[in-house]
Amino acid sequence: MSNHNQKLTTSWGAPVGDNQNSVTAGSRGPTLIQDVHLLEKLAHFNRERIPERVVHAKGAGAHGYFEVTNDLSKYTKADFLSEVGKRTPMFIRFSTVAGELGSADTVRDPRGFSVKFYTEEGNYDLVGNNTPVFFIRDAIKFPDFIHTQKRDPQTHLKNPTAVWDFWSLSPESLHQVTTLMSDRGIPATFRHMHGFGSHTFKWVNAEGEGVWVKYHFKTEQGVKNLDVNLAAKLAGENPDYHTQDLFNAIENGDFPAWKLCVQIMPLEDADTYRFDPFDVTKVWSQKDYPLIEVGRMVLNRNPENYFAEVEQATFSPGTLVPGIDVSPDKMLQGRLFAYHDAHRYRVGANHQMLPINRAKNEVNNYQRDGAMRFDNNGGGSVYYEPNSFGGPKETPENQQHSLPVTGVTGSVAYDHNDHYTQPGDLYRLLTEEERTRLVANIVDAMKPVEKEEIKLRQISHFYKADPEYGTRIAEGLGLKVPSQEVLS
Structure with a gap:
């Protein structure tokens, strides 16, 4: 016996607001990945x-x-x-x-x-x-970032050079790196x-x-x-x-x-x-x-x-x-x-x-079959939608909230590119003892990096966040803070 009042739901049980139309940017689209x-x-x-x-x-x-x-x-x-x-x-x-x-x-x-x-x-x-x-702040960088955290494909060892190379070339990471290398990292x-x-x-x-x-x-x-x-x-x-x-x-x-x-x-x-x-x-x-x-x-x-x-x-x-x-x-x-x-x-x-x-x-939904299906797989009930047999239906009041979007399609970064103010603020919030441990943790982590160019590039990020921050790490690594041309 069909229940004509059943709500169509996602596989996690949330009601579906619209099962006929994809979420798009305007009537012509394109379709949004947030659907x-x-x-x-x-x-x-x-x-x-x-x-x-x-x-x-x-x-x-x-x-x-x-x-x-x-x-x-x-x-x-x-x-x-x-x-x-x-x-x-x-x-x-x-x-x-x-x-x-x-x-x-x-x-x-x-x-x-x-x-x-x-x-x-x-x-x-x-x-x-x-x-x-x-x-990072864009999902397109996620596989590359995680590769640097995993094992080197040749040595099968963790690779500090890869870690710091990626971070030094991705200055948006500085805020999280500072947090991770602080006491709260463990x-x-x-x-x-x-x-x-x-x-x-x-x-x-x-x-x-x-x-x-x-x-x-x-x-x-x-x-x-x-x-x-x-x-x-x-x-x-x-x-x-x-x-x-x-x-x-x-x-x-x-x-x-x-x-x-x-x-x-x-x-x-x-x-x-x-x-x-x-x-x-x-x-x-x-x-x-x-x-x-x-x-x-x-x-x-x-x-x-x-x-x-x-x-x-x-x-x-x-x-x-x-x-x-x-x-x-x-x-x-x-x-x-x-x-x-x-x-x-x-x-x-x-x-x-x-x-x-x-x-x-x-x-309630129309997903069927697949490996390890261990319930009755929808039994003999209707298995498509829309249908004339009283299957679960969408509830329009549960549509996603609208969000105005404008712009021209393209691979576009965020407008704001200040990667240094917040890490600098975080550094200045720390006590002297916390700063000392932070610097020591970073120096120890960067010592195995094979290329000096990577170390210098990363030091320049620390320096831009706070001159003392960059200077102390440079000293710990036995390096000079990069010249003003590199820093600019």
């Missing part, structure tokens, strides 16, 4: 006939809940944020970025901070890091670090009004970091130190918690703010856009089976729910495709059906 429903349909279809993560391979996870503590429904119609006291079950995966599945937890690396909220309107994934910025545990959505997203309220938003998870355990020598010792003695710590804390009833806050920017401010607010190598000043509390995340249950829950968990910033939308952030736009596609390759076309990934509400 995650289109990408999901096409990519799933490609795999209807029928390995370790490339990045973030080593990780640990836990279950918990998110509880709303502040009513922000004037900014978003997202159901799980709709009322104070509302609790939503969630799952989190922490990870390192560059190492393989058997690598050490205590290396200097960003930490992945990926949260899956099992809301009543489908799953919502916030796929972030423990840093508010990233190394957290004491997963519990003692903040988490960030990093990208700019859009919230939309019930009236259809939007704001730009950034997410900040503030650890209630306090920020603690590891001394480099202790971290190196632990990497040898207990390479699973962070995994063990998280499991034991929860097992012993010491449930870690984070306060979720957001920064909110009116849509029109994006055109006049002193940095491009969609550039993921930049932060918004909290003086301009102060943190507003949203709720609290508590981790209170360990996985029963690591493979089923942690290894097979799949996250994507394109796993969205009504009331939460994307921004023109070029890095985010690429991730909307790349993450879902990585999971279709790694776990399979039906990864959203696995218990750890499956939405808590009913999922």
